[in-house]
Amino acid sequence: MMATAVAAVTLPADYYWQNFELMLTSVAERYLDIFPAEQQRALQCYQSLPDKSKMLLVRLLSRKGEWFRLDKLHYREIGDIADAAQPLLCTELLQQTLPPLEIWFGAVTLAELKTLLHDINDPQLSPWRSKQQLWQLLQAAPQLPTQLPQWQQQQGLVWLQLNCQPLLELLLLLYFGNRYQDLSQFVLSDLGLQRFECYALTREGRAYQSSDELQTALSLAALAANWEQTTHQKMPIVLADWLAQLPAPQDNPLLERRRQKLLLQLGRAAERQQQLALAISLYQQSPAWSANERLCRCLEKVDSQQALAAVIALGKQAQNEAQQQTATRIFTRLSKQRRVTDSSQVLPPFQQVVPYKPIEISLALLPNAERRVELLTQDYFLEQGFDAWFSENSVLCGLFGLAFWDIIFAPIVGVFDNPYQRAPRDMYHADFVARRQTLITQRMAQLASGDKRILQQHFVSKQGLVNDWVNWQVFTEPLFKRCISNFSTEFLLALFQRILRDPAHYRSGHPDLLLFAADGAPQFVEVKGPGDKLADHQIHWLRFLADFYPAKVCYVDWKN
Structure with missing residues (x-):
C-alpha cells in the first residue's frame, strides 16, 4: 500500500481564530460548569466582542509576551488595529499601559532612544554609540520615570498589555492536557500533515470533575512551570516555600501523579542539600x-x-x-x-x-561519510542474500501498536482531552493495563488461537493515522507482510506480554536490523560502530529475542 501524497492546502486568513474557537467550544462543552469565576467572566467578555476584536485577541495570545506596541501590529485580515483594540480595552481584556523598562527597551529602536535621551537631558550623542550604551545612559537619568510617559505620548507610541492570559492557559490545559502542545497543533492537522484516530470527547470522560480538581490542576501546572524556570536558571531552592505550596494528596489519579512528580523533584533537591530526613519523608509519600x-x-x-x-x-x-x-x-x-x-x-x-553475552559477529566495511554504519551493515547483508531492514524500534513497537490499536484508543475516562493525541494520557503509566485488563485478556486469547487478522485489519484501516507505537514511514506494507508471515504466534504473544509489563521502558532498545533468510527465517542484529558498546537494555532485548530467533551484535570496523 503506497502512501498518498498530501495535496497542497491553503489556509484561510482567519484560520487561527477558527482553531481557537474550536478549542474554546470543545472545552466549554466539557468544563464550563467548573470554570473559575475569573475565567468565566473573561470568556463572557470575549464572546461579546466583534469578530475583528476576537481575531486581534487571538493573534496577541498566540504571540510571545504580554506587551505589544500598537504601531508594530499589522494584520491584513483585521484591518485597523486601533479600532479592533478598542472593544478589548473596554472589556479590560487588554489595557493600555507602559511595560517594564527592560521590555520597553527591547522594543524601541536606536533612533527612538537617541530622541528620548535628547529630550530628557540633551547629551552629547556620538554616532557610534550602541543601543546598549544608550540604555546605560537612560538608566542613569533620574527624570526618566516621570518624562518617559510624556515622551511616549509625544511620539504617538501606544502599548497594549494582555490581561487575560489565564483564560488561554486554562483552555490549553483542558484541551491539550499537557505543556508541550499549543495552537500550532491545529495547523499541522489543517495542512494534512497529521491525521488522528477518532474517539469520543464527552463531559463524562473529562479529566476533572469538580472546580476544586480544576483549581488543583491549575496550581500544579503553575508549580511545574515555576520549578522548570527555577531549575533552568539555577535559582536557590527554598524547600519549605515549595512544600507550603504543594497540595494535599489527591483522589484524582492524574492530579496525584503530577503531585508525586513534584514530590520526587523536591526529594532530589533535598538530597542535594543533604537534608536526608526530609528527602526520605518525601519519597515515602510516593x-x-x-x-x-x-x-x-x-x-x-x-x-x-x-x-x-x-x-x-x-x-x-x-x-x-x-x-x-x-x-x-x-x-x-x-x-x-x-x-x-x-x-x-x-x-x-x-x-x-x-549475565548474558550475545552472539557476536565482526565486519570490516569501507567507510562512507554519507551513510550511517547501520545502513552500510544493511547493505552488506543485502549482498549476502538476506532481505535486510533497518527498522530499529519500529517493527516490534509497530506490531504491538497494530495488535492493540483499538484497545489503546478505547473510551476510558480521563485519558483523552482533544482530537490530537498520539496515545491515551495513561499509556505509559502502571494503570494502563489494569484499566483495560478485560480487553487485553480477550485480545491475547484471540492471538493465542493463531488468529492474526486483527493486525492485518488495523494495518489497512488505520493506515497513516497517528499512533505513538506505529511509524508508518518505516513499517511499510512489504515489511509488515514479512513479519506477519514469519513471526510465530508464540513469539508475538511473548513480545506483547513483555511490552505490556512496562510500555514506557520496552518501547526502545530494539536491535537495529531485522533480517529474513531466503526461507523467511528471521534474525535480529544490533549494529555497533568502532568504539561503540552495547547498553544494558539492548543486551536484555537480545537475550529475550534469542529465545525465539537468532539475535546477534555486529561489531563494525573500517577498512583502510
Whole structure:
C-alpha cells in the first residue's frame, strides 16, 4: 500500500481564530460548569466582542509576551488595529499601559532612544554609540520615570498589555492536557500533515470533575512551570516555600501523579542539600518506582536495616530488567554490610538477572561519510542474500501498536482531552493495563488461537493515522507482510506480554536490523560502530529475542 501524497492546502486568513474557537467550544462543552469565576467572566467578555476584536485577541495570545506596541501590529485580515483594540480595552481584556523598562527597551529602536535621551537631558550623542550604551545612559537619568510617559505620548507610541492570559492557559490545559502542545497543533492537522484516530470527547470522560480538581490542576501546572524556570536558571531552592505550596494528596489519579512528580523533584533537591530526613519523608509519600529507588539510596546512608527492608520491597516492584538490576545491586551492597549471604531468600527469582553475552559477529566495511554504519551493515547483508531492514524500534513497537490499536484508543475516562493525541494520557503509566485488563485478556486469547487478522485489519484501516507505537514511514506494507508471515504466534504473544509489563521502558532498545533468510527465517542484529558498546537494555532485548530467533551484535570496523 503506497502512501498518498498530501495535496497542497491553503489556509484561510482567519484560520487561527477558527482553531481557537474550536478549542474554546470543545472545552466549554466539557468544563464550563467548573470554570473559575475569573475565567468565566473573561470568556463572557470575549464572546461579546466583534469578530475583528476576537481575531486581534487571538493573534496577541498566540504571540510571545504580554506587551505589544500598537504601531508594530499589522494584520491584513483585521484591518485597523486601533479600532479592533478598542472593544478589548473596554472589556479590560487588554489595557493600555507602559511595560517594564527592560521590555520597553527591547522594543524601541536606536533612533527612538537617541530622541528620548535628547529630550530628557540633551547629551552629547556620538554616532557610534550602541543601543546598549544608550540604555546605560537612560538608566542613569533620574527624570526618566516621570518624562518617559510624556515622551511616549509625544511620539504617538501606544502599548497594549494582555490581561487575560489565564483564560488561554486554562483552555490549553483542558484541551491539550499537557505543556508541550499549543495552537500550532491545529495547523499541522489543517495542512494534512497529521491525521488522528477518532474517539469520543464527552463531559463524562473529562479529566476533572469538580472546580476544586480544576483549581488543583491549575496550581500544579503553575508549580511545574515555576520549578522548570527555577531549575533552568539555577535559582536557590527554598524547600519549605515549595512544600507550603504543594497540595494535599489527591483522589484524582492524574492530579496525584503530577503531585508525586513534584514530590520526587523536591526529594532530589533535598538530597542535594543533604537534608536526608526530609528527602526520605518525601519519597515515602510516593508509590512510584523512582521514588522508592531514591528512598533505598537515602536509607542506605542512614539505616541499613530499614534500607534492606526497602530494597526487598523495591525488588518485588520491579517491572523490567533495569529495575531488577538496580534492586539487586543495592541489595548486594547492603547484604555485605548485614552479612546476608543468600539473596534468593529475600529477592524473588524474578530479580536474579543472570549475565548474558550475545552472539557476536565482526565486519570490516569501507567507510562512507554519507551513510550511517547501520545502513552500510544493511547493505552488506543485502549482498549476502538476506532481505535486510533497518527498522530499529519500529517493527516490534509497530506490531504491538497494530495488535492493540483499538484497545489503546478505547473510551476510558480521563485519558483523552482533544482530537490530537498520539496515545491515551495513561499509556505509559502502571494503570494502563489494569484499566483495560478485560480487553487485553480477550485480545491475547484471540492471538493465542493463531488468529492474526486483527493486525492485518488495523494495518489497512488505520493506515497513516497517528499512533505513538506505529511509524508508518518505516513499517511499510512489504515489511509488515514479512513479519506477519514469519513471526510465530508464540513469539508475538511473548513480545506483547513483555511490552505490556512496562510500555514506557520496552518501547526502545530494539536491535537495529531485522533480517529474513531466503526461507523467511528471521534474525535480529544490533549494529555497533568502532568504539561503540552495547547498553544494558539492548543486551536484555537480545537475550529475550534469542529465545525465539537468532539475535546477534555486529561489531563494525573500517577498512583502510
